[in-house]
Amino acid sequence: MKDAFLLVNRNIKERKARSALTILGITVGIGAVIALMSVGYGMQESITGQLTEMADLIMVMPGRMDFETAYMELGSFDERDLKDVERIKGVKEAAAMMAEMFETEYKGEKFMVEIVGVDPGDIGALFGKVVKPEEGRYVRENDHKTCTIGYSIAKDYFDDEIGVNDRITINGSKFRVVGVLKKQGGFRSEVDSQIYVTKRDSVTILDNEDISEIFVRVRDIGKAEEIADEIEERINDNHKVDDFASAMTMGSSIKRLESVFGILQVVLIAIASISLIVAAMGIMNTMLMSVMERTHEIGVMKAIGAKNRNILFLFLLEAGMVSLVGGVFGCIVGIIAAKAISFGIVTKFGVEITAIVKPEVLLGAVVVAMLVGVLSGLYPARKASKMSPVEAVR
Secondary structure, X not given: OHHHHHHHHXXXXXXXXXXXXXXXHHHHHHHHHHXXXXXXXXXXXXXXXXXXXXXXXXXXXXXXXXXOXXXXXXXXXXXXXXXXXHOOOOEEEEEEEEEEEXXXXXOOEEEEEEEEEEOHHHHHHHHOOOOOEEEEOOOOOOOOOXXXXXXXXXXXXXXXXXXXXXXXXXXXXXXXXXXXXXXXXHHHHHHHOEEEEEHHHHHHHHOOOOEOEEEEEEOOHHHHHHHHHHHHHHHHHHHOOOOOOEXXXXXXXXXXXXXXXXXXXXXXXXXXXXXXXXXXXXXXXXXXXXXXXXXXXXXXHHHOOOOHHHHHHHHHHHHHHHHHHHHHHHHHHHHHHHHXXXXXXXXXXXXXXXXXXXXXXXXXXXXXXXXXXXXXXXXXXXHHHOOXXXXXXX
C-alpha cells in the first residue's frame, strides 16, 4: 500500500500542470455547491427565524393568499368581525389595521406610500417585541396628526432623510413625525416602507372605517391552527361568504417556506453540479492521457507479476487522490465564497443573511468529490488493467 501511494504521488508530481488543472476543476465544482448551499441555509434560517419570533401571531385577511397563487382580496372587515375574534377562546389580543396607499410629500418630493392606521393600544398585538423605534416613539392615543414611519421611508425614499419632529404631507394634511422604526428587512420588510398613524387620524385620511387586516395573538401556540380555523368560520358566517377570510398562522408559513427552500436548494445544487460534471470529464481525460503515456510502464508491471486488480487499484487511487485534494480545496473555497456572498448581500441590499456552513455538508462534499473522481477514473483504469503485457511492452 505504501509503494502504491508513493507511485501515485510520483505520477501526479510528474504531471504538475495537468494535475493542477484537474484539481482546479474539482475545486470550482465543490466550492460552488458549498457556497450556494450555505447561503441557501442562511437565507432559510434568517426568514424562518423571524417567523419563529412571531409564532403566536395569526394574520387574518379578507381574501386568499398562499405561496402557490396570488392574493385575491374579497372586501374588508368591520368592528363586528373584530369583536367576534376577540371573544374566541384562546385569543390573547386582537388588533385591527387599516391600510391604503396615499400620496406622501416631503420637501417637494412625492411618493405613493402605504398609510397604516392602528389603535396605539394595539401596538403590542401588531408588533410584539420585535419591532422597536430607532428614534423617538410610537404614536399615542392622545396624538393628533402625528405618525411613526418605517426605516426606508426615513432614509431611502426621499433625497433628504426624515427625522423626529420633521413634517410630512399625507393626502394633503400635515403630519409630525414622532418616531422612526428600526430596520426590519426579510419577512417584515413591509414595515420599513409604511407610515403608522392613529386609528382616529386614519379614519380622517381614508374617509372610512374599513379594517384591512386583523392581527391576533394567541395564548397557546399549540392551538394556533385550531383558533385560526375558528376565526375563518366566524368571519365567513358574518359575511355569508365561503372562504371570505384567510387566517394564516406563522407555523403554517414556516412549513410552506421550508418546502419552498427545499426546492430552491435542489435547484441550486443542480446548477452547481454542472461544474462537477465538467470536472469529471477533466479527470477522465487526464486519466486516459496518463494511461496512454504509461503504456510501457503498465506492460513492465504486468510482466513482472502485477495482476489486473493491482493496475486497476493504482489508477483508481490516483483519480481518488486528485479528487480528494480538489474536494478539500473546494471546501475552503466554498466557505470563503459563501462568506463573500453573504457580505455582498448585506452591503448591496442591507439584508443580513449569515452563511451557514454545516459540517455534514463539508463532509458530504469531500465524499462526493471522491466518488466523482473514482467513477470518472474507472473507465481509464479498466482500460489500463485489460492491456496485454506483450503489446504494452512492445
